[in-house]
Amino acid sequence: MFCFWRTSALAVLLIWGVFVAGSSCTDKNQTTQNNSSSPLTQVNTTVSVQIGTKALLCCFSIPLTKAVLITWIIKLRGLPSCTIAYKVDTKTNETSCLGRNITWASTPDHSPELQISAVTLQHEGTYTCETVTPEGNFEKNYDLQVLVPPEVTYFPEKNRSAVCEAMAGKPAAQISWSPDGDCVTTSESHSNGTVTVRSTCHWEQNNVSDVSCIVSHLTGNQSLSIELSRGGNQSLRPYIPYIIPSIIILIIIGCICLLKISGFRKCKLPKLEATSAIEEDEMQPYASYTEKSNPLYDTVTKVEAFPVSQGEVNGTDCLTLSAIGI
Secondary structure, eight states, X not given: OOOHHHHHHHHHHXXXXXXXXXXXXXXXXXXXXXXXXXXXXXXXXXXXXXXXXXXXXXXXXXXXXXXXXXXXXXXXXXSOOEEEEEETTTTXXXXXXXXXXXXXXXXXXXXXXXXXXXXXXXXXXXXXXXXXXXXEEEEEEEEEEEEBOOEEEEEEETTTEEEEEEEEEBSOOEEEEESOOEEEEEEEEOTTSOEEEEEEEEOOOTTOOXXXXXXXXXXOOEEEEEEOTTGGGGGGGGGHHHHHHHHHHHHHHHHHHHHHXXXXXXXHHHHHHHHHHHHHHHHHHHHHHHHHHSHHHHHHHHHHHSOOOHHXXXXXXXXXXXXXXX
């Protein structure tokens, strides 16, 4: 049975908690929704945090001077639960959540806030801060949900149709069109909890040339304009950033090959001329040898060119002719 002073102390703590209930540890990247059946001693809150941002979770607002033990109980989906505790009297800190990127926002003797520096899908789960005081226990429960913005793509198709796709969003994005058309929307769920939504629309009216794809999501809305007048020619539009660099690279490679071929031809021609000169030099000695062997025949021709009489043949000159081989 509580004494009067103890009951009064508990009332003071409850009033303090109600007074500071408006002050939240959440930042602009977080949205909260309170759902508490007992707002004085237990608070249940749903927190949505965008992936990659920081999350701050605070305990029930109790002065540290009144607390004996502060414990965070963390139950992540697909992982065993872990705890982070701080004993006020001995100022000791204990944790079994190493490697999960979950720590105190500052020193626990200053503030018992819990911090996740970069939220991932693996951080989804329940977080409970239990504060033990001599007057009773106080709990604050969080259901942490991670938001993933979808990657939006859009392009026109043939026959006055267009496609808008919101890929891997969490939760699933909503897609609408302006003006309305004949639309078919499908969705595909992934193992990590994200969803891809694809909407295909067709417009019969010839006076409709520009349409808008509106993607609605908790992380932000997008409105994208698509031109139908170009028809299927724009189907290559998403690939233009890849096609143009490829063409430039092929042109550069072609120029390099032409320069190499041109340089090879220029280097090869002087070698051919040098070879011809060497062949002429090698043939010259043979030509000289032929000219040196000709004088014998020239001498014979000169001898035969002069008229010879019969007497001279029968005379001394015959010996001379015999000597030279006639």
